[in-house]
Amino acid sequence: MPESGRAMRRIRKELELLWTDPPAFCRPGLAPVTDLFHWEVVIDGPDGSPYAGGTFPVDVAYPKDYPFDPIKLTFRTKVYHPNIGPEGKVALDIFGSEWRPSLTISTALLSGVSVLHDPLLDRPVRRDAARLCKRERGLFEHKARDWTRRYASAPTASFYPSGTETFEEAAASGAVARRRSCGAGQWRSFAARLPCIQP
Numbered sequence: 001m002p003e004s005g006r007a008m009r010r011i012r013k014e015l016e017l018l019w020t021d022p023p024a025f026c027r028p029g030l031a032p033v034t035d036l037f038h039w040e041v042v043i044d045g046p047d048g049s050p051y052a053g054g055t056f057p058v059d060v061a062y063p064k065d066y067p068f069d070p071i072k073l074t075f076r077t078k079v080y081h082p083n084i085g086p087e088g089k090v091a092l093d094i095f096g097s098e099w100r101p102s103l104t105i106s107t108a109l110l111s112g113v114s115v116l117h118d119p120l121l122d123r124p125v126r127r128d129a130a131r132l133c134k135r136e137r138g139l140f141e142h143k144a145r146d147w148t149r150r151y152a153s154a155p156t157a158s159f160y161p162s163g164t165e166t167f168e169e170a171a172a173s174g175a176v177a178r179r180r181s182c183g184a185g186q187w188r189s190f191a192a193r194l195p196c197i198q199p
Contacts, residue, residue, distance in 0.1 A: 007066045011036045014105045019160060026109045027158045029057060037062045040076075041109065042156050049117045050144035051079070054152035058112065059088075060105065070099035071108045080147040082119045082130035090115070091125035 018041070019028060029040025041058050045051030057076040063069035072095060075088035083091055094103065094111050124130030133140040 004064060007062065007064065008036050010067060011062055011105075015039075018105060023106050023109045023113065025113050028160060030157050030159055032159050037064065037066075041105075042158060043109070043112060043116070045148060045152070046113055046117045050141040051081075051116045051148050051152070054148035055154065055156045056152050057156060058109075060108075067101040067103070070095045070103075071105060073108060073112055078147055078151040080126075080129055080144045081116065082121055082124035082126050082133055083115050085125045089125070091123075092120065093123070 015033060015036070018026070022028075025044045025046050027042050027044070029042055031040060033039040038059070038061050041060055043056045043058055045054035045056065054077075056079065059072075059074040059076060061072040061074070063071075073090040075084055075090070077088070079088065085091055090112055092098075092111055092115060094108065119130070119133055121130045121134055129140065129144075132143070
């Protein structure tokens, strides 16, 4: 089987897992997946972080030779964070030198959520945010919360295909997008098969 065929099969399996058992604070994006190598996910800001209550659409880009090269995650809203660049790119070792073919989109998303909760200050991509976080954590969190309110407070719907549809059928049918319905970094079940996270 050609490499791209293997990659597509694996990405399809990862997408199915994302829809049925998403990582904490993560869910599918607004639009149906029409390109397996480029799609969107939504990260709801984790509780206990200055990003709680925020809704962050994130572009997921797979390289053609996945899983041998890393996934790229790019936030589509402004985020004040030491490990997220001005253009939204998540800059962590897992997306570069520490990537391994055994890692998946779930691992990548969990890394993104984890760094929102606990920034890694040893290799920042946004040095001003890292300095502020080290020297005046309260002021850093105030600024991060302010950016979250300004740029990531709009509710965002998620697109869930029915359990029997293939990706192509879901994209063609326009399955219902279900809206995010609670804040503080938590989200309700959008499909009967998904467990509800209680406040």
